[in-house]
Structures are given as C-alpha cells and as structure tokens.
Amino acid sequence: MKIAVFGTGYVGLVTAVGLAEFGHQVLGADKDGDKIRMIASGKVPIYEPGLEELLVKNLKSGRLEFSADLGRVARESDVIFVCVGTPPHDDGSADMSQIEEVSRLIAANLNGYKVVVEKSTVPVRTSSWIKRTIALYKKTDLTCDVASNPEFLREGSAVSDFLHPDRIIIGVESERARDMLVGIYRRHEDRILITNIDTAELIKHASNSFLALKISYINMIADLCEKTEADVELVARGMGLDPRIGGLFLKAGLGYGGSCFPKDVKALTKIGEDLGVSMGLLREGERINAERVRLFIHKVKQALWILKDKNIGILGLSFKPETDDIREAPSLKVIRHLLAEGARLRLYDPQAMTPMKQVYPEDGERIVYCDSALEAARGVNALLLVTEWEEFKRLDLEKVKEVMANPILIDGRNVFDPAAVRAMGFEYSSIGRK
Ligand code: NAD
Numbered sequence: 001m002k003i004a005v006f007g008t009g010y011v012g013l014v015t016a017v018g019l020a021e022f023g024h025q026v027l028g029a030d031k032d033g034d035k036i037r038m039i040a041s042g043k044v045p046i047y048e049p050g051l052e053e054l055l056v057k058n059l060k061s062g063r064l065e066f067s068a069d070l071g072r073v074a075r076e077s078d079v080i081f082v083c084v085g086t087p088p089h090d091d092g093s094a095d096m097s098q099i100e101e102v103s104r105l106i107a108a109n110l111n112g113y114k115v116v117v118e119k120s121t122v123p124v125r126t127s128s129w130i131k132r133t134i135a136l137y138k139k140t141d142l143t144c145d146v147a148s149n150p151e152f153l154r155e156g157s158a159v160s161d162f163l164h165p166d167r168i169i170i171g172v173e174s175e176r177a178r179d180m181l182v183g184i185y186r187r188h189e190d191r192i193l194i195t196n197i198d199t200a201e202l203i204k205h206a207s208n209s210f211l212a213l214k215i216s217y218i219n220m221i222a223d224l225c226e227k228t229e230a231d232v233e234l235v236a237r238g239m240g241l242d243p244r245i246g247g248l249f250l251k252a253g254l255g256y257g258g259s260c261f262p263k264d265v266k267a268l269t270k271i272g273e274d275l276g277v278s279m280g281l282l283r284e285g286e287r288i289n290a291e292r293v294r295l296f297i298h299k300v301k302q303a304l305w306i307l308k309d310k311n312i313g314i315l316g317l318s319f320k321p322e323t324d325d326i327r328e329a330p331s332l333k334v335i336r337h338l339l340a341e342g343a344r345l346r347l348y349d350p351q352a353m354t355p356m357k358q359v360y361p362e363d364g365e366r367i368v369y370c371d372s373a374l375e376a377a378r379g380v381n382a383l384l385l386v387t388e389w390e391e392f393k394r395l396d397l398e399k400v401k402e403v404m405a406n407p408i409l410i411d412g413r414n415v416f417d418p419a420a421v422r423a424m425g426f427e428y429s430s431i432g433r434k
Contacts, residue, residue, distance in 0.1 A: 001180065004029060004077035006102050007120070008039055008066065010046060010158065010259075010325070011151050012083030015119060016066075017051060018162035019081075020058035022187060028066040029073040040066040047324035047351040050159040074109035079180055081119045081149070087259075092266030093274075094123055103130045106144070107137035114144040115177045119151050121204050121264055123271045127171075127197040145177035148197045150204030155258070156322030168192045171200020205271075208264040209282055214249040215256045216285040219292060222252035222432025232432025233414055252432045254334075254386060254412040255292035257319035259327040262289075293333040296384075296412050299429050300338070303382055303408045308342035311405065313376040316387025316413075317349035317356045324351040326359070330412070331386045335360055339367075348376035350389050378403045388413035397424055 001024070005016040008030040016028035030036050038045050042059055044052040058064040067073050074080065084098035099120060106116055116130060127146040134144060148171035153161035168185050170192055172178040178194060185192060195203070222232040232252045240247025256262065265282055272279040304310050319329035326332065329352075338345060339360075347356065348370045362369050370376040373392060377383050377400045385392060393415050401407045401424060409421060411430040421428045 001025070001079065001183070002027065002077045003184065004073045004080045006030075006070070006073070006080060006082050007084035007098070008032075008035060009083065009085065010048070010155055011119060011153065012081070013039065013044065013046070013055075014048065014051060014153055014158045014162050015081055015083055015151065016064060017054050017058055018159070019184065020061070020064035021054055021163065022184070024063065024184065026058075026064050027073045027077060028064070029070050030066075030068065031070065033068040036066050036068040048155065048158050049322060054159060070105055071109045074106050074114075075111050077114065078112075079115045079117060079184065080106060081117045083119045083151075086120050086122055086263075086267075088263040088266050092270040094121075094263070094267045096122070096126065096129070099126065099130065100133055103133040104137045107134040108139065110134070110138045110140055110142050110144060112142060113176075115180050116144055116146050117181065118146070118148045118201070121150060121208070121260065121267075122148075122201055123267055124198050124201040124205070126201060145172070145174045146197065147172045147177045147181055148200035149181060150200060152204070152207070155325055156320060165191055169195065169200045169203050171195050171197040173197055205264055205268040208261055209268045209285075211249050212256050212261040212265050212289070213281070213285040215251070215261075216288040218250045218252050219255060219431075220288050223295075225252075225432035226434075229434060230432075231434070235432075252414060253292070253388075254296055254330040254431075255289040257328040257330050259319075259325065262286075262328045293330055293337065296330075296334065296410070296431075297337045299410050300382060300384065303410060303427065303429065307338060310343050310382070311346065311380040312338055312343045313346045313348070313370075313378075313380040313383040313404075315348055315373050315376060315383065315385045315392050316389055317347060318352035318387050318389075321387055321389045322351075324355055326352050326355045329387075331356070332359065334384065334386055334412075344368075346370050346376045346378070346380055348373050349387065350391060352387075374399060374403060379405050381406045382408040382410060385409070385411045385413055385415055388415050397421060397426070401425060 003019055003024050003026045005012050005028045008028050016026050020026045042056045082102050086094045089095050130146045168191050170181045225232040236250040239245050240250050269279040269282045317331040344366050346368050353369050360367050407426045409426045409428045414430045
C-alpha cells in the first residue's frame with residue numbers, strides 16, 4: 001500500500017515522516033516547490049525537535065520520497081492524507097479552498113480505488129463536500145472513499161505525539177476504508193476509536209475548543225485572584241489535583257494563540273450557529289482570551305505610565321515554547337500595542353526571530369532583535385516575559401538586573417517566583433498573583 005501526504009507543513013511533514021517510520025511507503029507532496037526541494041534534501045523548513053533526524057533516516061531508508069508533481073503523487077497512491085491548511089475567513093468560518101483544490105486534483109487523477117483521508121482540521125460535514133467535489137470533477141466511473149483521521153499532535157512535541165498517540169480517531173463509512181486505515185495504524189491498534197465521519201470531524205473541533213475554554217476559565221479565575229488575596233497558581237494546583245479536572249491547560253497567562261485554538265474555536269462557533277445551536281459558551285471563552293493582551297498592556301502602563309520612547313525588552317515571540325510558529329501569537333498583539341504607543345522594543349526568542357522579522361522588520365530604532373535574553377534586557381525600562389521558553393526559567397536574574405535601566409519585570413506566564421524576584425530588587429508583576 002502506498003500512502004500520499006498532501007501538504008508538508010507542520011502536520012503534513014510530521015505525518016509523512018511518522019508514517020514512513022511506522023514502516024510504510026510514503027510520498028509527500030506540496031504545491032510549494034521550494035519547500036519540497038528543501039525537504040527532499042533532508043532539511044526541515046520549520047523548527048520541530050527531532051524531526052530532521054527522522055526525516056533524514058527515512059529518506060535514506062527509501063521509504064520516504066517527496067515530489068511537487070501533485071498529479072503523479074495522487075495517481076501512485078492508495079491512501080491520500082490531506083494535510084493542507086484550513087485558515088479562518090473574516091467571519092470565523094474555515095477557508096476550505098485548499099481542501100477543495102486537493103479534492104479536484106484527486107478527482108482529475110483518479111485511476112483506481114483510493115481512500116482520501118481528512119487529516120486537516122475541518123468543519124463537521126466536510127466529507128460530503130469532498131465526495132461531491134470528487135464526483136463532479138472525476139473523469140472515470142472509478143470510486144473512492146473519504147475518511148476522517150484528525151491530528152492531535154502539538155507543535156514542539158509533534159514527533160513524539162505522532163509516534164506515541166493517546167488516541168487515533170478513524171471516521172469511516174466503508175469496511176474497506178476502515179481496514180486500510182486500521183492497517184496503517186496497526187502498531188497502535190489498542191488506541192483506535194472507530195466512528196462515523198461526522199463524529200470524527202467533531203471530536204477534533206470539540207477537543208480543541210474544550211482545551212481553549214479551560215485556558216479561558218483559569219484566566220477568568222486569575223482576574224478574580226487579582227482582586228483578592230488568592231494566588232491563581234495555587235488555585236490551579238488545588239483544582240488540578242482532582243482527577244476529574246486535571247492540571248493540564250490550567251495555566252493562567254497571556255491566553256491561547258497559535259494556528260489551531262483561535263481558528264478552531266471560531267470555526268466551531270460558526271458551524272454551531274449556522275446550524276441553529278447556541279454557542280455562547282465558546283463566544284465568552286473567546287472574549288476572555290481576547291482581553292488578555294489588553295490587561296497585560298495595562299500592567300506595563302501601570303509600571304511605566306507613558307510608553308512613548310520607553311525602552312522595553314520582550315522575551316519570547318513564538319505562540320508557545322519549543323516552536324518557531326508565530327501564527328496568532330500573543331507577542332504579535334503585544335508588539336503592535338507597544339509600537340502604537342511609541343515604545344522602542346528589544347526582542348529575543350530562541351527560534352522565532354526569523355518569522356517575526358517578516359512581520360516586524362528590524363529598523364535599528366523602534367525594533368531591535370537581540371542575540372540573547374540578556375541583550376534584550378540591556379538598557380530597558382521594563383522587561384516583559386511573553387513566552388515561557390525553558391531558557392528564560394534559568395535566566396541569571398542578577399545579571400539581567402545589572403544591565404537593565406530600571407529593574408521592572410512583567411511576567412505574562414508566571415514563570416518566576418514573586419517573592420524571590422522581589423527579594424532581588426525587581427519590581428515584579430505577573431498574572432493572578434499579588
Ligand atoms: P501549514 O500551513 O503549516 O501547512 C499547509 C501546507 O499545505 C503548506 O505547506 C502548503 O504549501 C500546502 N498546500 C496548500 N495547498 C496545497 C495544495 N493544493 N496541494 C498541496 N499542498 C498544498 O499548516 P499546518 O499547521 O500543517 O496545518 C494543516 C492542517 O492541520 C490545518 O487544518 C490545521 O488546523 C491542522 N492541524 C494543525 C496542527 C498544528 O499544530 N499546526 C495540529 C493539528 C491539526
């Protein structure tokens with residue numbers, strides 16, 4: 001059985017490499033020819049720990065190949081994993097044009113039975129649109145099946161998440177498709193849940209929206225903590241000890257970002273409302289999340305009063321640690337607000353400075369990119385922690401304080417111990433802790 005993977009972004013590249021590592025013959029395809037050439041030469045265009053080593057290993061084994069000849073890849077495969085983007089439209093609904101494009105391409109190249117697998121995150125009922133599109137554009141009487149196999153990997157630990165998944169959801173409507181997909185994941189057979197396609201599609205959106213709500217919930221509690229003597233870190237720990245709640249995703253801070261949670265919450269809200277279901281709970285979660293940066297900027301102003309011509313250091317640009325992805329990162333909004341008020345910024349991130357320079361180019365005046373956290377702190381009136389990379393937790397704060405103009409530390413991720421940093425002489429504020 002030959003497997004194709006369409007789209008070699010964060011999900012597609014990990015999927016292609018991971019399926020080859022499972023022992024399958026895999027053909028990865030992308031319409032971006034430069035990306036394909038880079039990947040085929042053994043270089044990974046994103047920062048994802050462990051991915052490049054596994055790519056090189058599987059290219060050498062001969063099980064993995066990449067091509068920009070999309071038609072050939074479609075014709076040569078039995079199962080096609082669709083991993084293209086589904087970004088949001090302005091009204092929150094998912095832009096399905098990349099999925100439609102791939103469906104038409106598969107239709108035009110249909111030369112035998114195939115299973116087309118949605119791995120991208122898609123709205124419930126998408127499979128009917130894919131089937132209809134293939135039926136409309138195919139040039140033969142041949143048939144294919146559509147299936148759903150949503151992806152749950154997390155950027156930063158994507159390789160291990162793919163190789164050791166908690167669950168594998170397979171949404172199918174034929175035995176033939178089910179047998180092929182179960183065969184692909186046979187080494188994790190005990191983790192497979194078989195459902196119909198609508199259910200599988202909805203499991204992904206429902207999971208991401210639930211996790212986003214959990215983050216907004218603890219941020220709402222953090223707001224309450226700030227008005228009382230309660231400490232949100234201890235509230236979260238106390239809540240998380242209850243196994244019915246669990247401690248993960250109960251982290252107060254600058255809120256969720258990234259290419260998934262914001263868009264998936266919006267898409268699920270839109271689908272629900274279009275189908276006449278009240279989605280007010282998700283709308284409120286989104287509102288709470290949208291407030292985070294405004295409240296954080298308020299803390300900066302409480303420390304510095306006027307921001308015009310103040311020097312401010314920012315630690316962390318990626319939407320979360322261990323990735324270079326800045327899509328919907330809180331840092332983007334923080335930077336936009338500070339620049340709008342006339343501040344001068346010194347920015348540092350271990351991996352995400354290259355993509356950030358595309359959005360905010362260095363100008364040597366208002367925006368300066370630094371080689372280290374210490375450099376970002378040099379001469380600044382305040383230092384803001386925006387993404388909780390491990391290296392920031394190990395910072396030598398004595399040295400940091402020495403190079404700063406004013407020892408003001410505003411921690412958007414509750415990385416530091418308030419008593420310890422205050423004892424060092426910092427003026428310190430964080431989220432939901434007095
Ligand atoms: P991405 O933007 O990194 O990658 C998409 C890739 O698809 C790009 O390389 C693009 O060139 C390619 N592409 C677009 N149109 C194409 C076409 N017609 N033919 C071939 N290639 C095409 O996106 P991503 O982050 O990998 O996300 C892909 C999907 O997976 C989305 O639906 C996303 O919601 C979902 N998802 C993402 C994550 C994540 O952490 N990034 C996790 C789970 C699910």
